[in-house]
Amino acid sequence: MTTDNNQTLFQRASAVIPGGVNSPVRAFKAVGGTPRFIQRAQGAYFWDANGKRYIDYIGSWGPMILGHGHPAVVDAVQKAVLEGFSYGAPTEREIELAEAILALVPSMEMVRLVSSGTEAAMSALRLARGATGRKHIIKFEGCYHGHADALLVKAGSGLATFGHPTSGGVPPEAVQHTIVLEYNNIAQLEEAFALHGKDMACLMIEAIAGNMNFVRATPEFARRCRELCTQHGALLVFDEVMTGFRVGLHGAQGVLGITPDLTVLGKVIGGGMPLAAFGGPRAIMEQLAPLGPVYQAGTLSGNPVATACGLATLKEIAKPGFYEALSAKTRTLVAGLKAAADAEGVPFNVDSEGGMFGFFLMKDKPQNYGTVMTTDNAKFNALFHGLLDRGVYIAPALYEAGFVSAAHSDEDIAATIDAARQIFHASQP
Numbered sequence: 146m147t148t149d150n151n152q153t154l155f156q157r158a159s160a161v162i163p164g165g166v167n168s169p170v171r172a173f174k175a176v177g178g179t180p181r182f183i184q185r186a187q188g189a190y191f192w193d194a195n196g197k198r199y200i201d202y203i204g205s206w207g208p209m210i211l212g213h214g215h216p217a218v219v220d221a222v223q224k225a226v227l228e229g230f231s232y233g234a235p236t237e238r239e240i241e242l243a244e245a246i247l248a249l250v251p252s253m254e255m256v257r258l259v260s261s262g263t264e265a266a267m268s269a270l271r272l273a274r275g276a277t278g279r280k281h282i283i284k285f286e287g288c289y290h291g292h293a294d295a296l297l298v299k300a301g302s303g304l305a306t307f308g309h310p311t312s313g314g315v316p317p318e319a320v321q322h323t324i325v326l327e328y329n330n331i332a333q334l335e336e337a338f339a340l341h342g343k344d345m346a347c348l349m350i351e352a353i354a355g356n357m358n359f360v361r362a363t364p365e366f367a368r369r370c371r372e373l374c375t376q377h378g379a380l381l382v383f384d385e386v387m388t389g390f391r392v393g394l395h396g397a398q399g400v401l402g403i404t405p406d407l408t409v410l411g412k413v414i415g416g417g418m419p420l421a422a423f424g425g426p427r428a429i430m431e432q433l434a435p436l437g438p439v440y441q442a443g444t445l446s447g448n449p450v451a452t453a454c455g456l457a458t459l460k461e462i463a464k465p466g467f468y469e470a471l472s473a474k475t476r477t478l479v480a481g482l483k484a485a486a487d488a489e490g491v492p493f494n495v496d497s498e499g500g501m502f503g504f505f506l507m508k509d510k511p512q513n514y515g516t517v518m519t520t521d522n523a524k525f526n527a528l529f530h531g532l533l534d535r536g537v538y539i540a541p542a543l544y545e546a547g548f549v550s551a552a553h554s555d556e557d558i559a560a561t562i563d564a565a566r567q568i569f570h571a572s573q574p
């Protein structure tokens with residue numbers, strides 16, 4: 146018997162790291178089997194500890210929009226490394242990155258750089274509460290905003306009631322001001338504002354949700370979010386950690402044509418390095434320390450190597466035609482998957498925007514988390530492992546979106562569709 150190096154590494158990892166992983170979904174709990182330990186990556190591929198190659202559709206969960214090892218990005222990072230890893234003092238590159246972000250996201254007049262999406266969302270929430278002097282917040286079931294206490298919450302019993310913690314270690318008091326509503330449910334949204342509008346600090350939303358697979362806010366729902374926030378003096382916060390520079394050059398706000406008050410960014414803006422950001426109008430952002438009373442800080446914030454990586458990435462994606470090409474590629478992929486499923490009579494629907502996509506093993510497109518969760522787990526897992534065996538790596542859980550990079554070739558897309566076709570065919574009686 147040949148040794149499985151992934152299995153050996155997983156056992157070794159499990160002895161020293163809880164669950165053998167440093168972020169839960171990597172552990173393959175939802176789909177079963179042994180997590181693949183990645184050794185290296187280039188372009189649209191990565192290789193595991195057995196030397197097996199995979200076409201990569203997670204791209205580090207979004208950041209690797211150019212593919213792995215893009216020469217311009219590698220060059221920028223190598224140069225930056227030689228100048229020092231971190232100073233704890235300001236640098237010109239932070240200004241350049243801030244200017245680049247603001248130029249692409251017109252709703253933002255100022256931005257603060259941090260190191261993770263969790264930190265950015267948590268800080269935006271504190272800023273919204275500080276700026277409004279209010280406590281209550283709205284979030285939606287199935288949207289993920291990182292793992293800050295107040296945001297790790299599931300819906301309470303009645304409509305528009307406060308939520309319950311979804312994690313151990315989060316006291317009910319920490320989520321007592323968080324109202325969890327159903328995504329795309331306008332009636333619930335209106336009721337929550339009618340009951341709690343005067344105490345509402347903000348509404349936080351993934352306007353194209355990528356943490357319950359791929360579910361769009363309907364245009365009417367997104368518009369009501371904006372209107373109700375404005376009417377009640379609450380801030381509309383778009384969490385674009387996933388969608389920012391991923392669904393298009395101007396994020397989900399550009400796609401929907403809605404201007405949020407605050408925007409949270411991460412993933413793509415770091416190009417694979419730990420970097421995230423939040424920003425909005427000057428008057429709100431000036432509430433932050435050192436100018437204002439809302440405290441926020443970070444030893445590695447605006448890290449010189451991370452900003453070099455982010456800047457080089459933004460430079461590439463801002464080139465004319467980048468998103469047109471990426472969108473076309475992604476559409477070819479999802480259309481091909483859909484055709485393959487249709488040909489075998491497998492219930493299947495797909496959606497995509499820019500370089501982000503989702504598919505559901507069901508006939509109709511879900512509008513909310515409850516419906517997403519009715520997906521047949523066993524069928525998804527069979528598809529996941531079938532693809533993995535054939536060298537195609539998609540997210541190891543059915544409630545995750547997928548990502549195409551500029552490095553994916555027509556051949557990669559065709560090979561992916563062909564692998565899916567074989568699996569659909571084999572799954573039919």
Ligand SMILES: *Cc1c(COP(=O)(O)O)cnc(C)c1O
Nearest residue numbers: 261262263289290291384386387
């Ligand atoms: C990934 C993600 C986060 C959390 O970002 P981390 O860098 O993992 O902390 C927050 N919000 C959304 C929408 C995300 O997709």
